[in-house]
Amino acid sequence: MDNVRLILIAHPSLALLTLAVASATVYCLALAIYRLYFHPIAHFPGPKLAGLTRWYEFYYEIVQKGQMTFHIQNLHKKYGPIIRVTPNELHVLDSDYFEELYVKSGRLDKYAPFSARFGTDDTFFTAPLQEDHRRLRNAVAPFFSKRKIMDFQPVVRAKLRKLCSSVQEYAGTDRVLPLHRAWTAYAGDVVTEFCFAKAYDHLDSPDFKETFHEAMHAACESSSVLMQFPWLWPVMNSLPDWLVLRLEPNMYMHIQVQQDFHRTISALKENHDESKKMVDHPTLFHEMLHSDLSDREKSVNRMVQEAQVIIGAAILTTSWAAAVASFHIIDKPDIFKKLRAELEEAIPDPSMQLDWQNLEQLPYLTGCIKEGIRLAYGIASRLPRVARHDLRYKDWVIPAGTPVSMTIVDMNHDEDIFPQSHSFIPERWLNNPTTKDGQPLERYFIGFGRGTRQCIGLNLAQAELYMGLASIFRRFSFELYETDVSDTVLAHDYFVPTVKLDTKGIRVKVKSVEK
Template identity: 40%
Template sequence: MTLLPLTLTLPLAPLLITIIATLLLYPITLALYRLYFHPLAKFPGPKLAAVTDWYEFYFDVVKRGQFMWEIGRMHDLYGPIVRINPEELHINDPEYYEKLYSGKRDKYARWVDLGATPGASFSTVGHEHHRLRRGALNAFFSKRAVVALEPVIQGKVGRLLGRFGGVMGTGEVVRVDAAFTALTMDVISQYSFARDDDYLSEPDFKLQWKETLIGAFEGGALLRQFPWMLRVMNLFPDAWVAWMNPSMKLMLDWKAGVRARVKPILDGTEKEEEGKGHRSIFHELRDCNLPREEKTVGRLCDEGQILTGAGTETTATTLTQITFFLLEDRGILEKLRSELRTVMPTKDSEISVTRLEQLPYLSAVISEGLRISIGVTARLPRIATDEILKYKEWVIPFRTPVSESGYFILMNETIFPEPSKFRPERWLKDSKYNRSLEKYLVNFGKGTRQCVGMNLAYAELYLTIARVFRKYELELFETTIEDIEMAHDFFAPVPRLDSKGVRIRVVGEVKEQYGWLL
């Protein structure tokens, strides 16, 4: 009786030894391959980064958005091209940026997992597939379309001015970063769905939405490392996921809110009062000639999530940073106001984006605000599909993911001396706007994957800065440079996590200076 179990277990010993040996040998073999036989083995970089993705995981997830600075350290040690993980190269060269992001480029499949929206144009890997999806959006975000929809932006900016007027002189403190996020969210929602949730009317400007976005951006780093997590979560009802992970509730509510707007448009079941006025993006997508499989609720909900997310935070961050620096340096603010008075004689003068774009100093302020706010901090890997890329003496193996980071260009000391300082004058030459630096203003990317919302963002920036600072006197409240200075790369720049945001008081209205008219 006692011999039977022993007899049964003896054949298992060789199998167990084989399994243990395999588990030990596999990572060793993989490490040796990646170090000495992988197509990228000849490229410089830390050996540990070449061996394992856990190197990136440590800096991006454990240390919460610090990998970008580690990449910068790699370049300091190894030069302008480095291997930053087992599969990817990173280049730090402003002159190569346009070459890398122009032409037929696929996205890196692993990288787009961070969006958790596989059906969105942003997450589309293939160049041709992206071209199909992007083509359906281009017309709506063209310069002409944005000009036609300018009344929507004007109306939302007017609502923001009304909120500021309501607290003027009261001493009430306003989270201006949340206010600008509410503004851009209401604008993109109106553009996308022909209705919005009126975050501009919320007492705290729906601060929760801003916090949701930051949480989503940080969560993207984890999904990029473990893309299977999203597939696992999708196996469970949303209510279960929210119960297991309360921090996911806001994300799931956002997803459900987009679906609640997209589905009635696709089904034609909108309420009678909805969908009036202008035709929204999703009305256009519903009626365009995209193939039927491109018009499913799931795919278009993914598109809606990206549009509302990307169309909110980056522009709001730029508005926030410009506001901080204008209030920090009254000399810059007075120069701006002096110029604004030439086209806005009174603080309530009507003005158009087209007219504002002709103002050199305002344009310089906008460009400097874009530069110093960075926009998208994350590197954006691309895979060349129609050529073998070469960088200096390096021949890059075909279909290798290669990236650059806009941060290193926008903060390049050679191109932008004293890059951490807000200096609109760097964009001026002989009192005229100097376009020679615009090739390095890479906030919106380059090439066919350039941000589709660029024209909309510029319209929001010009109208908001001009109308707010022509009308109101603001002052900072217990806010320092640390409240806007980037401390974390969560795809978008995020300041120190204990920051209370950029806070202001509305002191009064701008005093008219009639003397200049005489």
């Protein structure tokens, strides 16, 4: 012992290192004891390792490439309907609790680490505090109303004419149509017109190669890492473009899109009175600049964050729902026949485009769209919320301040509510259906979320889906090309649903065209 003391006296730097190691060891040991035995949710079921460290989640999210959602499903089979999935967070698997949690629980905040995963924690979508969310959302919500979207239909029709014209070029040829990319180009051109009145014209791109899909998906894929290490966002943003391109080409694309949005919004803000007079239709960002938001909230940097969130969500979720629905309609001839028959009766002239409100009255089309949304999920990740008061789940009291989450994927595959849940069955939505215990099936349609954080763009998304699928399947018939159901099945949770990593997408050949 004396020898050790002499060595430490002779080498003060070694003494400091020893003290640091000892302090870190004591801290980690104390933290482990607290988390396992004294934490407010220590008594909830779940694996001890999940309660001990977030490296448990890191392993399934990062090392196993977006598998935490599936692992949580397996944990529920072992531990029951409410489990501890990280040191601070609970997860519930009970479809009847979804409305209780997200709609009836009063004021709910978002869990800050989840909001920070995109580096955009100052938007209406990501703002952790409910008060901030409400203020920012209220500034843009009127522009997403059903009335506003109905007024926007001429723009959607113009994009649809372009889409149909591009698809028709594949008819009578051996060319393979990347249908998933076509839907991405359509959704992207619609939402950028909606936001900026700016035509990116991705629908004119050969084989729809130029879209925002890769850039937006790269941000979602990277968000799993950035949720674990949020300090990486400012590091990435501070790096020169050439280095980002070398380190992570997909993130470079995302940064390029950010910069483009920055230029666009800067120009709008500089000349917003003049530019508003020059556009053919009202736009979201012109309206934001004339809103009651503070000068800081109208800053270019914050509005770029809003643009990323709105445009990214609109492209990735809407296009994927359309792609999933399209695959199943093409893959199942009986579904295609029923849908085509309904569309032929409603739209005698294939070149005619019905209004969204008329298309909503078509029951089989509605069933196809609801099934597409259900099997596309919208968001694959769990959705944590934080209440400022205690919550109750059956006999469990969830302490105030505890993040508690549920997952849309779990509900959409609840066999008690959706028998044959992995199958695309439009008929399940016909004739005001109920579950076997008599509840309206509509209660469990949660593709756009529920409560105060429900998807703000649901009217725009539904207009695009109704008008898009009706136009495409009234005019064209397709056959799949080297595509099967595995190209639509959720395999990785990168916040948005992601299929197998070697997919080539949903590819088809155009068999015939009705003119």
